[in-house]
Amino acid sequence: MRGFSWIALSLALVAPVAPAASATWYVVQYEDHGDGHRQIVKEKTRSLAEAPASGIVETAKPQFVREHQPLGKERLVTLEGTDRAAIARLLEERGVAPMAPVNEAEALADEVVTLVDNGPSANRIDLVFMGDGYTQAERAKFFSDIQRMVDDMFQGQTFASYLPLFNVHAVFRASAESGIGRRGIPKNTAYKLAREGDTLRAIFMRDQAAARASCAAAPDCDYPVVIGNDPYYGGLGGEFAISTSSETSGTVVLRHELGHTVGEVGEEYDGGGYFGANTSPSASSLKWRHWATAAEGEAVAAEPVQAKFLDWPWYNLTQGPYAISWTSDGRQARYGIWYSVSGLPESSDLSLTLDGQALPFAARGDQDRFFSSIEIASPLAQGRHELKFSENVRDGNNWVSNLTVFEFGAGYHYDDAYVGAYPTFEAPGEIAAYRPTHEACLMRNMQTANFCQPCQENLWMKLLGTVKLVDDLVVERGVEGVSVKLSTQALSGLKIKWLRNGEEKPELRDRVEWNLPPRDAAGTWKVQVEFVTPEVRQDPRGLLKDERSVSI
Numbered sequence: 001m002r003g004f005s006w007i008a009l010s011l012a013l014v015a016p017v018a019p020a021a022s023a024t025w026y027v028v029q030y031e032d033h034g035d036g037h038r039q040i041v042k043e044k045t046r047s048l049a050e051a052p053a054s055g056i057v058e059t060a061k062p063q064f065v066r067e068h069q070p071l072g073k074e075r076l077v078t079l080e081g082t083d084r085a086a087i088a089r090l091l092e093e094r095g096v097a098p099m100a101p102v103n104e105a106e107a108l109a110d111e112v113v114t115l116v117d118n119g120p121s122a123n124r125i126d127l128v129f130m131g132d133g134y135t136q137a138e139r140a141k142f143f144s145d146i147q148r149m150v151d152d153m154f155q156g157q158t159f160a161s162y163l164p165l166f167n168v169h170a171v172f173r174a175s176a177e178s179g180i181g182r183r184g185i186p187k188n189t190a191y192k193l194a195r196e197g198d199t200l201r202a203i204f205m206r207d208q209a210a211a212r213a214s215c216a217a218a219p220d221c222d223y224p225v226v227i228g229n230d231p232y233y234g235g236l237g238g239e240f241a242i243s244t245s246s247e248t249s250g251t252v253v254l255r256h257e258l259g260h261t262v263g264e265v266g267e268e269y270d271g272g273g274y275f276g277a278n279t280s281p282s283a284s285s286l287k288w289r290h291w292a293t294a295a296e297g298e299a300v301a302a303e304p305v306q307a308k309f310l311d312w313p314w315y316n317l318t319q320g321p322y323a324i325s326w327t328s329d330g331r332q333a334r335y336g337i338w339y340s341v342s343g344l345p346e347s348s349d350l351s352l353t354l355d356g357q358a359l360p361f362a363a364r365g366d367q368d369r370f371f372s373s374i375e376i377a378s379p380l381a382q383g384r385h386e387l388k389f390s391e392n393v394r395d396g397n398n399w400v401s402n403l404t405v406f407e408f409g410a411g412y413h414y415d416d417a418y419v420g421a422y423p424t425f426e427a428p429g430e431i432a433a434y435r436p437t438h439e440a441c442l443m444r445n446m447q448t449a450n451f452c453q454p455c456q457e458n459l460w461m462k463l464l465g466t467v468k469l470v471d472d473l474v475v476e477r478g479v480e481g482v483s484v485k486l487s488t489q490a491l492s493g494l495k496i497k498w499l500r501n502g503e504e505k506p507e508l509r510d511r512v513e514w515n516l517p518p519r520d521a522a523g524t525w526k527v528q529v530e531f532v533t534p535e536v537r538q539d540p541r542g543l544l545k546d547e548r549s550v551s552i
């Protein structure tokens with residue numbers, strides 16, 4: 001349940017908006033650590049064709065989203081509006097310190113390369129990749145790692161449909177040492193990334209000011225991403241999406257962390273921080289009711305499932321076998337075991353048993369952390385059960401990272417196309433919230449490359465909340481006639497209508513360019529652009545529509 005307060009706060013403070021003429025839009029973001037520390041982390045301006053007339057729009061979100069941790073007190077607060085002085089007054093009232101000074105020499109040396117150019121930065125989402133722990137000699141590795149991950153992300157299914165809205169840049173800043181730190185102690189690197197303990201999960205950044213400076217070196221940095229030069233699993237969501245260059249897990253982590261960063265949502269897995277569009281506090285008031293498989297008007301029942309065991313032990317098997325137990329009432333329909341391990345490249349490296357009977361373990365062939373599940377379509381007998389992980393090789397790096405055991409009641413929907421009310425658990429017997437699907441979302445299941453439908457729709461809302469469908473409308477008057485040219489986002493599924501003096505010209509439908517004799521062109525024109533996609537079912541703010549008018 002933690003985290004709902006952020007959302008309430010952000011909604012309560014949004015000022016009413018009314019359209020006005022073109023204006024400069026100021027955006028200031030500051031960190032609030034909840035202990036009195038408040039400091040600006042980002043300032044930028046945007047010029048808008050149409051801007052809200054007055055008022056300051058305030059939003060807040062968690063600054064860090066770390067695996068299997070409750071959300072911390074640290075928030076990122078964004079103040080936006082046309083009235084720069086009013087924003088400045090608010091910052092002063094709250095005692096927000098100015099941005100930390102930037103090391104100009106370092107920032108000047110940053111090498112910025114644009115990898116994907118889909119249009120003007122002012123009307124695109126600019127994603128900026130930085131690398132930590134790449135020495136000058138590893139410059140080529142940095143660019144090839146980033147290109148590989150960008151290809152994975154945008155040519156694969158995860159973000160493919162959103163790509164036209166994005167520009168992607170890479171900023172290279174050489175590190176003195178190669179690789180990232182462990183046990184919270186960074187190496188001498190550009191942004192000072194370090195792992196939490198010896199684990200393959202959270203990676204923290206100790207020099208955020210340096211990363212913000214590199215972010216600012218790129219065009220209009222909307223979402224900064226920091227990639228650690230490290231072959232294993234790990235990352236963090238929030239202000240910076242952090243992942244590693246791991247060929248086995250780098251993209252897996254990155255798309256999940258970007259889900260947090262761009263979608264402004266929490267986890268869908270058990271034992272996480274929950275907030276945003278993919279979580280609802282009760283089954284009877286789902287935010288995604290319009291996506292639910294149950295017919296309209298029908299109640300959506302909470303899925304019958306019990307978490308029998310739930311932990312993320314980060315247990316090193318050199319200490320001996322890792323064994324857990326639970327009691328079954330013998331009345332559930334089936335059960336399943338979800339876990340992740342690392343350091344076990346061969347299937348013979350681990351023995352997994354349930355009540356002394358061997359369960360299958362299929363290794364992936366590498367040392368990196370990976371996720372696996374065993375789903376058994378029969379009931380567990382009534383009584384006590386024991387699950388045991390034992391290592392068969394003693395090489396010191398065999399970890400059990402997380403483990404959950406579920407029992408499912410009759411009527412539970414396993415079908416990943418089914419959208420309903422699936423409980424997420426804080427602890428056995430303790431439902432934290434509800435999520436939309438069984439295992440269809442990468443915010444829960446690291447083995448899938450897909451977002452669930454509510455997450456997908458929410459991403460459109462977040463992205464189209466900052467960019468417009470129309471880039472520009474240009475009119476040229478010549479002797480021969482009048483030419484009109486419309487530039488838009490290159491999304492497939494755009495429907496275009498041209499209206500002259502309020503009446504549609506059907507012969508111009510879906511045209512982005514036309515030329516008419518002056519007599520036929522004279523008048524007041526309006527072009528209406530609509531993005532039609534099955535990925536959005538509800539658009540309360542009208543973000544999938546845009547229009548421009550011009551008098552000829």
Ligand SMILES: [Zn+2]
Pocket residue numbers: 065066067237256257260266267
């Ligand atoms: Zn997460």
Ligand SMILES: [Zn+2]
Pocket residue numbers: 268278436441442443451452453454455456
């Ligand atoms: Zn989701």
